[in-house]
Amino acid sequence: NAGVTQTPKFQVLKTGQSMTLQCAQDMNHEYMSWYRQDPGMGLRLIHYSVGAGITDQGEVPNGYNVSRSTTEDFPLRLLSAAPSQTSVYFCASSYSAREAFFGQGTRLTVV
Amino acid sequence: ELKVEQNPLFLSMQEGKNYTIYCNYSTTSDRLYWYRQDPGKSLESLFVLLSNGAVKQEGRLMASLDTKARLSTLHITAAVHDLSATYFCAAYNNNDMRFGAGTRLTVKP
Numbered sequence: 001n002a003g004v005t006q007t008p009k010f011q012v013l014k015t016g017q018s019m020t021l022q023c024a025q026d027m028n029h030e031y032m033s034w035y036r037q038d039p040g041m042g043l044r045l046i047h048y049s050v051g052a053g054i055t056d057q058g059e060v061p062n063g064y065n066v067s068r069s070t071t072e073d074f075p076l077r078l079l080s081a082a083p084s085q086t087s088v089y090f091c092a093s094s095y096s097a098r099e100a101f102f103g104q105g106t107r108l109t110v111v
Numbered sequence: 112e113l114k115v116e117q118n119p120l121f122l123s124m125q126e127g128k129n130y131t132i133y134c135n136y137s138t139t140s141d142r143l144y145w146y147r148q149d150p151g152k153s154l155e156s157l158f159v160l161l162s163n164g165a166v167k168q169e170g171r172l173m174a175s176l177d178t179k180a181r182l183s184t185l186h187i188t189a190a191v192h193d194l195s196a197t198y199f200c201a202a203y204n205n206n207d208m209r210f211g212a213g214t215r216l217t218v219k220p
Binding site for chain 2: 031033041045048056098100105
């Protein structure tokens with residue numbers, strides 16, 4: 001049982017580049033979400049999805065897009081990377097509003 | 112807007128001592144979560160508290176929830192070095208999970 005799988009684990013981007021962070025879960029969870037973690041600020045919700053075809057914005061959605069074409073996958077797209085997007089990104093999934101299972105994280109640096 | 116405040120942000124404890132981490136949230140929350148994070152690692156779920164007065168215990172950790180006071184506590188009993196980590200609380204309302212800034216706990220021998 002793989003749980004929540006995120007790729008890549010590390011990424012360096014130049015300002016203005018775009019990329020997609022991948023997230024997949026094999027637990028048939030309805031709810032998936034993306035967070036960013038910055039020092040001293042805990043985790044902040046970027047976007048979330050309550051099921052295939054349904055997405056919504058969280059606390060800090062600007063500069064990010066998501067889609068949910070299948071139950072398993074929830075990719076996060078950075079449209080035009082900025083240094084302010086340097087962070088550690090976590091994908092999470094859960095069944096209803098029960099405990100969330102987190103991926104291992106993606107450490108992104110934008111130079 | 113749902114906001115979550117934890118205190119203290121940093122906690123240095125001696126082994127064998129007891130301490131409590133506090134988590135306050137600003138508006139009605141359906142449930143309250145506690146997570147643990149080791150350095151460079153992901154988050155691990157510790158507790159989910161669903162109702163007023165809920166108390167859950169696992170080993171040396173005990174979490175409680177007072178929805179009227181909008182307060183949850185994580186109590187550490189007889190701390191051991193293995194408990195050194197960062198602990199986060201998170202409040203949930205209408206598909207939005209908001210995290211506190213975390214409490215970095217260091218247990219010293």
